[in-house]
Amino acid sequence: MSPLSPPDASAWLSAxxxxxxxxxxxxxxxxxxxxxxxxxxxxxxxxxxxxxxxGVAAVWLAATWVLAASGALARFAVxxxxxxxxLAAVLGLAxxxxxxxxxxxxxxxxxxxxxxxxQGFRLPLELxxxxxxxxxxxxxxxxxxxxxxxxxxxxxxxxxxxAVARGVAPRWLVPVWNLVGAALLVNIVAVAVVSTPVFAWxxxxxxxTWVAFPPFVWLPGVMVLAAALGHLLVWRKLRTRAAAGRxxxxxxxxxxxxxxxxxxxxxDRAAYPFRHRYVDLPAGRVHFxxxxxxxxxxFVHGTPTWSFEFRHxxxxxxxxxxxxDLPSGRVHFxxxxxxxxxxFVHGTPTWSFEFRHxxxxxxxxxxxxxPDLLGFGLxxxxxxxxxxxEAHATVLADFVETLRLDRVTLVVHDYGGPIGLPLCLxxxxxxxxxxxxxxxxxxxxxxxxxxxxxxxxxxxxxxxLYQYANASLRLIVPMAYGDRAKLTRAVHRQYLEPFRxxxxxxxxxxxxxxxxxxxxxxxxxxWGRAERLKGHPALIIWGMKDPAFGPRHLARWESLxxxxxxxxxxxxxxxxxxxxxxxxxxxxxxxxxx
Numbered sequence: 001m002s003p004l005s006p007p008d009a010s011a012w013l014s015a016x017x018x019x020x021x022x023x024x025x026x027x028x029x030x031x032x033x034x035x036x037x038x039x040x041x042x043x044x045x046x047x048x049x050x051x052x053x054x055g056v057a058a059v060w061l062a063a064t065w066v067l068a069a070s071g072a073l074a075r076f077a078v079x080x081x082x083x084x085x086x087l088a089a090v091l092g093l094a095x096x097x098x099x100x101x102x103x104x105x106x107x108x109x110x111x112x113x114x115x116x117x118x119q120g121f122r123l124p125l126e127l128x129x130x131x132x133x134x135x136x137x138x139x140x141x142x143x144x145x146x147x148x149x150x151x152x153x154x155x156x157x158x159x160x161x162x163a164v165a166r167g168v169a170p171r172w173l174v175p176v177w178n179l180v181g182a183a184l185l186v187n188i189v190a191v192a193v194v195s196t197p198v199f200a201w202x203x204x205x206x207x208x209t210w211v212a213f214p215p216f217v218w219l220p221g222v223m224v225l226a227a228a229l230g231h232l233l234v235w236r237k238l239r240t241r242a243a244a245g246r247x248x249x250x251x252x253x254x255x256x257x258x259x260x261x262x263x264x265x266x267x268d269r270a271a272y273p274f275r276h277r278y279v280d281l282p283a284g285r286v287h288f289x290x291x292x293x294x295x296x297x298x299f300v301h302g303t304p305t306w307s308f309e310f311r312h313x314x315x316x317x318x319x320x321x322x323x324x325d326l327p328s329g330r331v332h333f334x335x336x337x338x339x340x341x342x343x344f345v346h347g348t349p350t351w352s353f354e355f356r357h358x359x360x361x362x363x364x365x366x367x368x369x370x371p372d373l374l375g376f377g378l379x380x381x382x383x384x385x386x387x388x389x390e391a392h393a394t395v396l397a398d399f400v401e402t403l404r405l406d407r408v409t410l411v412v413h414d415y416g417g418p419i420g421l422p423l424c425l426x427x428x429x430x431x432x433x434x435x436x437x438x439x440x441x442x443x444x445x446x447x448x449x450x451x452x453x454x455x456x457x458x459x460x461x462x463x464x465l466y467q468y469a470n471a472s473l474r475l476i477v478p479m480a481y482g483d484r485a486k487l488t489r490a491v492h493r494q495y496l497e498p499f500r501x502x503x504x505x506x507x508x509x510x511x512x513x514x515x516x517x518x519x520x521x522x523x524x525x526x527w528g529r530a531e532r533l534k535g536h537p538a539l540i541i542w543g544m545k546d547p548a549f550g551p552r553h554l555a556r557w558e559s560l561x562x563x564x565x566x567x568x569x570x571x572x573x574x575x576x577x578x579x580x581x582x583x584x585x586x587x588x589x590x591x592x593x594x
Contacts, residue, residue, distance in 0.1 A: 007137040007210040014215060016128045021218035024121055024226050025057045031118070032102060035109035053102065061222070068217035074209060076197040083196060083212050087189070090225050098232035107236045115237055116174060117161030119181065119230050122154030125223055132210070139195050139206040148188045153181035153227075167501040175238060182231045189224065289314060323378075326398045328385055332378035333371035333399070337363030340432075341405050342592075344370040345396065347414020347439070348512045349472045350575075351377025353494050354413070357581035358588060366409075366592065371399055373419065375508035377498055387511035390522045392419045397426070406430050409592065413437040414574070415512060418523055424536065425529045434538040435588065436557060436564075438549045438574050442527040443520045450548070454516040462513055467506040472513070473499060482545035482573035491578070530560055538564035539591040541584055543572030565591060 032053045036046045073083045097103050132138035140146045160177050163169035194201040195208035210216050278285050289307055291314055299310040323332050334352050336359055344355040352370035359368040372379040373392050408431050412420040417439030424431045444450045456462055465471035473496050481487050499505050538561045542554045567587045572579040
């Protein structure tokens with residue numbers, strides 16, 4: 001094969017490269033769009049970013065094709081050789097993208113498992129390259145039959161990504177995998193370079209000239225670019241996670257007794273109620289506020305002030321996400337607004353996220369407090385905690401006592417009933433109103449429909465389905481909606497993410513599945529004192545399409561609380577505040593005003 005002539009490749013091989021590179025480029029564009037959406041970018045911004053990135057990528061594909069077709073890259077007698085300059089430009093471009101805003105957004109938004117798993121493209125690529133070697137188009141030393149072991153990176157990428165996604169990967173696995181993968185990439189690039197006519201290390205009959213012609217120019221121009229960029233993004237992701245770990249460590253020190261944890265004595269905590277965070281930089285320790293979730297807003301103060309000057313903007317833009325350390329574990333909670341407190345208690349398998357519509361509507365006039373039960377949402381997940389409703393009720397009582405909540409409107413949903421209502425039974429003087437959303441507080445073993453479902457869920461089959469099929473979140477939650485279309489992918493994801501690990505589902509979720517029948521005595525004790533609830537104004541909002549708690553359960557509450565206001569939502573299921581938030585907000589605001 002003449003070093004200056006295009007390779008005599010089969011149509012199958014040429015088509016393979018001609019399709020592979022644009023497909024890989026399209027995957028990059030999809031990743032950018034996914035990242036923008038995960039970071040909460042407006043739809044118009046997502047579209048603009050997608051069009052821009054896709055346009056630049058198309059120009060790059062066309063430009064490299066035209067450059068190779070012109071024969072410019074095959075001029076190996078020129079010094080420096082154009083092909084080697086092209087390869088250097090590709091590696092420089094990978095570094096530039098990794099450090100660009102696009103790269104930063106990818107690192108911030110995409111999970112580590114995705115960044116690792118995408119490197120699996122190198123497995124089919126190596127098979128294509130081996131076919132090229134078999135056809136005599138590519139020198140054999142560039143295939144896995146020669147000196148190219150890059151197929152190992154592609155073959156292990158999906159395995160490592162799966163381990164990361166399931167939370168079973170040891171901390172050293174991804175750094176070691178990424179280091180070895182990068183080394184293998186450097187190895188094949190070096191083999192390719194020394195195989196060109198400039199060096200001809202493997203002899204004049206084993207030269208690498210094929211990548212100077214289309215469509216094979218996309219091997220360095222797209223595939224090597226993607227592989228190098230992937231490794232750089234993984235390194236950035238690992239560094240970001242490590243930095244976040246250092247910040248959290250500083251927070252932990254503060255919570256466990258650091259004098260700066262609550263701030264100095266002169267600090268007005270009512271005006272500046274934010275968490276104090278610190279990060280150690282080369283020049284010294286920097287204090288900062290990091291409140292809320294979503295697209296970041298960076299505030300930079302001047303002199304002689306400090307971050308206190310931005311307190312009104314921060315409180316307006318971000319709900320206050322807080323944590324409190326209790327004897328059983330760390331409880332995360334939202335504390336938003338000022339005024340008479342409204343305490344929201346969620347059930348299973350959700351977290352305080354389910355009350356976001358209500359909190360947003362009520363916060364201008366009320367103090368909305370919404371904790372995550374231990375094991376749920378952003379709260380800690382201590383392995384020795386029993387996760388029964390009795391245990392959750394004890395922790396919630398500690399939480400209310402720690403925050404010194406008084407004259408509380410108690411809003412409970414699902415398991416929030418038997419977990420939250422004991423507060424009102426034990427301390428009725430501290431609660432002013434009750435709001436019940438598709439919940440209960442009595443033994444369920446006299447309900448044949450609930451009983452057989454509970455027996456199935458609490459047994460070995462149920463444990464297997466909860467643990468390995470994520471049945472609670474993937475099957476039961478969608479079925480409990482009156483209109484499943486209202487459970488959007490974005491909302492569903494907020495409930496799926498906290499329970500990505502199978503062990504956590506068994507530990508936390510299945511414990512409450514067993515407790516439907518297993519905590520009968522606890523429920524009987526609560527219902528035996530239910531008369532104490534009669535002294536409180538009550539609002540009952542009920543999704544009438546709820547397959548778990550239907551009209552007969554509503555009738556039981558109405559019998560106990562005959563003076564309660566009742567709002568029946570005919571089209572809503574188990575989560576009326578998720579499915580018809582406007583109507584729930586309207587009913588709740590009217591109830592609180594009167």
